[in-house]
Amino acid sequence: MMAQRVEGGADERDVRRAREGDAEAFERVYRACAPRVHSLARRMAGPGRADDLTQDVFLRAWDKLPSFRGEARFETWLHRLAVNLILTVRARDRRRAEREVERPVALESAPARAAPPGWALDFEAALAALPARARRVFVLYDIEGYTHEEIAAAMGISVGTSKSQLHRARMLMRERLR
C-alpha cells in the first residue's frame, strides 16, 4: 500500500527496541508518529474520536510489533494498521460514527491547537464538513496518497465509487474554500 506522506518518522533503533518490549523506546516511537496518526484519525473519523482512535492504534501497534519484520517502512506499516483500525471501528459502530462525522458542528467542538497555519485550519474546517464517505475517500486519496484500488478494497466499495466520491469531495471543498 502506498503512502506519500512518510516524512519524519520513528528512529529504526527505537522501533527495534519497542519490538523487543522496550516501552521507553515505544514512547519515542509514539512521539514521532502521533501527529500523523492523530491527524489521520481526526480527518477520517472526526475530532471527537481522534484521541481514542489514536490510543487504540498505538495499543494495537504495541501488540502487533513482534510481527513487524521490517519489510516495509515502519511508518507505512503503522499507517496501514491505523487505516484498517479506523475503518473497522467505523464499520462496527457505523450509525454512531455517521452521526458524529455528519454533524456540521463537529469542527466547532474541536480543541484549539497551536501551530497550524490559517489556511490549514480553513482547509480542515471544510474537510470536516464533507459527507462521511466522500471525506474518507478524499483523505485517503488526496492527503494520504492511496490509490483508488486500495481505497476500494479497504472501504468495501467499487473503484468507480471511489473516483466519484473523490470528485464530489473536491467539488465541495472548492465551494467551501472559495
Added chain:
Amino acid sequence: MHDDHVVDELSAWLDGDLPPGRAQVVEDHLRACEACAAVAADLTRVRDLARSLPDWGPEGDLWPLIRSELRRPSGGADEVGVIDLTRRLRPRVPRPAGSGALRRAAIIAAVALFSGAAAWTARPLLEAERAASAGAAVEAPRAALRSVADVDPALGAYEDEVRTLRRALDEHRDRLSPTTVRVLERNLALIDRAIEESLAALTDDPGSAFLHGHLREALERKVRLLREAAAAAENAA
C-alpha cells in the same frame, strides 16, 4: 457557462485517469472555456493543498494512558504493567503487631493483591506497590505478605475468587478490543480506589461496621466485574 460533462471529468483528468483521446478533448475545451478552466484551477489547488496539509497531534498528551495499558511483557528494564503474581501468592503469615509503617505496607500489599494480576492494575498502584515492596524488604520483609484477610478475615474468601477470575481473564484477554479493555480497566481502577480508601480508613477505625461493609461491597463489585469480563473474553471468538 461551463460544460457539466467536462467538469464531471476534471478529477479524472487531473489524476491522469482519462484515456488519451478523452483527455485531449478536455484540454481543448479548457483552452476555450474560462469557466471550466477556473474550475480546473480550483480543483488543482484543492488537491495541492491536500497534499501539503500539515499533521499535528492531539492537544493533550495521550502517552500516559497508552503506557498504562501496554500489555505485552517487556524484555527491557521498564516492566510496564507486569507484576510477579507468584510474589502475591505466598502463604499468609500472622500480622506482627508492628508500627504504622508496617501496617501501611500491609494495606498497600493487600490493595495490590485485590487490584489483581499484573496487566490490569492501574499504574499508580503499581508504583505504590513497588515502593512499598522495596521499603518493606528492608524494614520488614514479611509485611508484604499481608492480604485483605488480615484486615478483615471475613473477606478472605474473595482472594481466591479474584485470583481464579484473573487467570481466566488473562487467558483470553487478547480477544477483547482495546476499547473494551480500556473501559474495564477504568472501572477496575475506580473499584481499586474504593478498596484502597476503605483499607486506609480501617487502619484508623478498624471496628467500623460501615467501613467493613463498604470494603465488602467494593470487593463484591470487583468480583462481579471480573466474572463478567472473564466470561466476555472467553466467549469472544
